[in-house]
Amino acid sequence: MLLKNKIALVTGSTQNIGLAIARAFAREGAKVVVHSRHEADARKVAQEINGDFCIADVSDATQVAAMFEHIKKTHGRLDILVNNVAHSTKGGILDITLEEWNRILAINLTGYFLCIQHAGRMMQAQGSGSIINISAGSGERSSPGGAAYSISKGAINSLTKQAAADLAPTVRVNGLISGLVGTPIGFKDMGNRKPEYDMIPLRRIGQPDDVAEAAVFLASDKASYITNSILPVDGGRLNSMGSGSAR
Numbered sequence: 001m002l003l004k005n006k007i008a009l010v011t012g013s014t015q016n017i018g019l020a021i022a023r024a025f026a027r028e029g030a031k032v033v034v035h036s037r038h039e040a041d042a043r044k045v046a047q048e049i050n051g052d053f054c055i056a057d058v059s060d061a062t063q064v065a066a067m068f069e070h071i072k073k074t075h076g077r078l079d080i081l082v083n084n085v086a087h088s089t090k091g092g093i094l095d096i097t098l099e100e101w102n103r104i105l106a107i108n109l110t111g112y113f114l115c116i117q118h119a120g121r122m123m124q125a126q127g128s129g130s131i132i133n134i135s136a137g138s139g140e141r142s143s144p145g146g147a148a149y150s151i152s153k154g155a156i157n158s159l160t161k162q163a164a165a166d167l168a169p170t171v172r173v174n175g176l177i178s179g180l181v182g183t184p185i186g187f188k189d190m191g192n193r194k195p196e197y198d199m200i201p202l203r204r205i206g207q208p209d210d211v212a213e214a215a216v217f218l219a220s221d222k223a224s225y226i227t228n229s230i231l232p233v234d235g236g237r238l239n240s241m242g243s244g245s246a247r
């Protein structure tokens with residue numbers, strides 16, 4: 001087992017990619033703290049994988065602080081943080097309202113930053129740790145009509161690099177760029193996006209488990225010499241000719 005006895009927090013882990021990561025971590029021996037804004041959902045997943053759970057809106061600094069206080073009190077340490085939550089909305093630069101812009105950045109960027117601050121301090125104090133930020137191809141390129149989301153994902157990639165520099169050598173910080181994965185985010189507008197699927201070199205959209213298995217590796221001691229990397233798990237799409245937009 002690659003994560004035996006590790007304490008891991010996976011944000012947004014009651015569905016889709018986050019849930020797959022939580023299940024894969026539990027399979028590898030970690031005690032997973034499941035996170036959601038919805039208590040019943042989080043409790044259910046925690047029961048399934050014999051983990052713990054926390055409820056917090058990551059755009060609320062007080063709720064995030066309380067979540068880490070709970071982890072400190074209950075588990076005494078945190079070995080792995082996966083920042084996975086995301087909020088997405090349509091709208092190009094000229095369409096997006098200030099309210100929606102602020103909301104996306106509060107969840108997708110400030111939420112990741114706050115979790116890194118809390119986790120990073122715990123990990124520095126205990127002498128080790130691994131942080132993984134889930135990002136998207138649109139953060140490296142762009143996505144017509146998805147301005148705030150794409151920009152937030154680009155900023156997450158920058159956050160990953162800065163945190164990796166600031167938390168070294170004690171804590172490893174890496175990013176995972178998810179490709180199109182078969183979740184509601186991935187399947188949105190599927191009819192219109194079929195040509196994009198045809199441009200994926202591995203000729204299929206991804207599954208949550210594809211991202212989860214990469215997260216297991218990056219979180220584990222097998223990746224002990226890897227920090228400040230951003231790994232695309234996308235069937236080769238990001239780095240291919242004509243890969244187009246990537247939500």
Ligand SMILES: NC(=O)c1ccc[n+]([C@@H]2O[C@H](COP(=O)([O-])OP(=O)(O)OC[C@H]3O[C@@H](n4cnc5c(N)ncnc54)[C@H](OP(=O)(O)O)[C@@H]3O)[C@@H](O)[C@H]2O)c1
Nearest residue numbers: 012016017036037057058085086136178180181183185186
């Ligand atoms: N699916 C794809 O094709 C794709 C492609 C590229 C990147 N990604 C990235 O992969 C990650 C997971 O994607 P997914 O498709 O699995 O997403 P998802 O099913 O929409 O799940 C996102 C999670 O974020 C949580 N969340 C949203 N706003 C929150 C808030 N304010 N506070 C706390 N939690 C909040 C939700 O939790 P609750 O509702 O339970 O509170 C939900 O579980 C995201 O970072 C996404 O950007 C996905």
